Amino acid sequence: MPGLAVEAAHLEKIYNSGFDGMYTYFASDTFVYGSKPMNWNHMSSYCKQREMMFIPSVGPGYIDTEVGGDKSVLPCLVFKKGLAVYNY
Numbered sequence: 001m002p003g004l005a006v007e008a009a010h011l012e013k014i015y016n017s018g019f020d021g022m023y024t025y026f027a028s029d030t031f032v033y034g035s036k037p038m039n040w041n042h043m044s045s046y047c048k049q050r051e052m053m054f055i056p057s058v059g060p061g062y063i064d065t066e067v068g069g070d071k072s073v074l075p076c077l078v079f080k081k082g083l084a085v086y087n088y
Contacts, residue, residue: 002055005034011046021053027060 003014005022014022022043026035033039040056047054 002053005043006032008033008039010034011043015046015050015052019052021047021055023055024057027057 001019002021002023003010003017003019004025005011005014006025011022022034024034024040024043026032029036029038034043035057037056040054043056044054046052
């Protein structure tokens with residue numbers, strides 16, 4: 001069973017608690033440590049060294065202004081190096 005990795009400090013806590021791996025949950029690259037793809041290489045390496053699963057969460061872009069979201073952050077689909085990614 002994986003544990004939720006929100007902040008960097010959670011990696012060690014998840015490992016020490018006996019989880020089989022970790023996941024990021026939030027599909028936004030501007031929200032928390034675990035949701036930022038720039039941190040996924042570190043998180044993945046951490047898990048590989050400890051024989052744990054790493055499950056980065058991704059999701060479709062959406063505009064959450066209707067539910068009171070940050071109106072200055074609107075996602076859009078862009079292509080980088082042949083990959084479709086959501087950018088803000």
